Amino acid sequence: MSKLLFSGHESFHCRSLWLKKGYDFISYDKNFSEPSAVVDLGIGKNMVSSINYWMKSFGMLNQEGSLSQLAEFIFNNKGVDPYLEDTASLWLLHYHIVSENFSSIYSLVFNEFRKKRIEFNKTQLMQFVKRKCESNNTNFNEKTIQRDISVFLRNYVRAKKSTKNIEELFSGLFVDLDLILQLKKFDEEDSSWYKIENKDRKDLPAEIVLYSILSNAEYENSITFDELTHGYNSVGNIFALSQKGLLEKINTLTKSFKFLTLSDDAGIRVLQFKRKPDKWEVLKKYYEK
Numbered sequence: 001m002s003k004l005l006f007s008g009h010e011s012f013h014c015r016s017l018w019l020k021k022g023y024d025f026i027s028y029d030k031n032f033s034e035p036s037a038v039v040d041l042g043i044g045k046n047m048v049s050s051i052n053y054w055m056k057s058f059g060m061l062n063q064e065g066s067l068s069q070l071a072e073f074i075f076n077n078k079g080v081d082p083y084l085e086d087t088a089s090l091w092l093l094h095y096h097i098v099s100e101n102f103s104s105i106y107s108l109v110f111n112e113f114r115k116k117r118i119e120f121n122k123t124q125l126m127q128f129v130k131r132k133c134e135s136n137n138t139n140f141n142e143k144t145i146q147r148d149i150s151v152f153l154r155n156y157v158r159a160k161k162s163t164k165n166i167e168e169l170f171s172g173l174f175v176d177l178d179l180i181l182q183l184k185k186f187d188e189e190d191s192s193w194y195k196i197e198n199k200d201r202k203d204l205p206a207e208i209v210l211y212s213i214l215s216n217a218e219y220e221n222s223i224t225f226d227e228l229t230h231g232y233n234s235v236g237n238i239f240a241l242s243q244k245g246l247l248e249k250i251n252t253l254t255k256s257f258k259f260l261t262l263s264d265d266a267g268i269r270v271l272q273f274k275r276k277p278d279k280w281e282v283l284k285k286y287y288e289k
Helices: 018-027 037-041 045-057 069-075 087-100 104-116 122-135 142-156 166-170 206-215 225-230 243-256 279-288
Strands: 119-121 181-184 192-195 222-224 260-265 268-273
Touching: 018 037, 018 045, 018 069, 037 045, 069 087, 069 279, 087 104, 087 206, 087 279, 104 122, 104 142, 119 122, 122 142, 206 243, 206 279, 222 225, 225 243, 225 268, 243 260
Parallel strands: none
Antiparallel strands: 119 192, 181 192, 222 268, 260 268
16 A cells, blocks of 8 residues: 555645636646745635645646646536536546545545444544554654544535535535535534445436446456445445445446446356447546437
8 A cells, every 4th residue: 555645735625616726727837836826826825735735636637747638628628517517527526536545535434444434423533544554654643634534524514504604614525425424423422423325326427437437447348246336446435336326327337338238147247348438438428418
């Protein structure tokens, strides 16, 4: 396992228009490290650093600091959804922030932690992350991890209506996906509990599932249903998909695409590709609909 990475967001969760703002900034050959970035973006220095961090976390920038194919596909002048108005785009971004593993908390939660606890509080998540750091020989600071957990949750959980900041109430990028639900357990000292439950995910387009499968370099032309459900960076893990929900997505795909079949041999279900299509063409066809 590579080193675990935390911090960089400056305690700001990703606002819905920040990735578009970051894309436009870089497309004009600007640099986040330039002093003029504060003026060009019209925000504070810490927010500039935060946008840079989120661009990297979502795979909008490649290792050379140039805009990625994903960034161009979504945000350029002919981009499919530059203002993230389609829920499919949010699912797509969620897939990338987990699978990119630039910000480790996302992969840790969706690939590992939620398998141990469907319901959890911040303290339990903190203890899990600390154990992972220790086993991975990664130095850590408790306050840094606490901030990372808080920012992670703010991306997915809608702020309480009692908040004084109206922007905070609506700005969490992934709140509409309902991936993480906030619970109340009044018999516990820590009353803020959260739940990530496998569901059918009716609003998750089957094409986003196919794109995600095609994006996994570990997959060959035959993939077991079990691997798709439980494997590392599987669609079952990342999207918190129930087996029923995943089967529905696959059935939709096999009806729509002749290159896909689902076989069942003695109870072992296998998704098979006769050929693997261009994943960007799969996405393009979805957005053209």
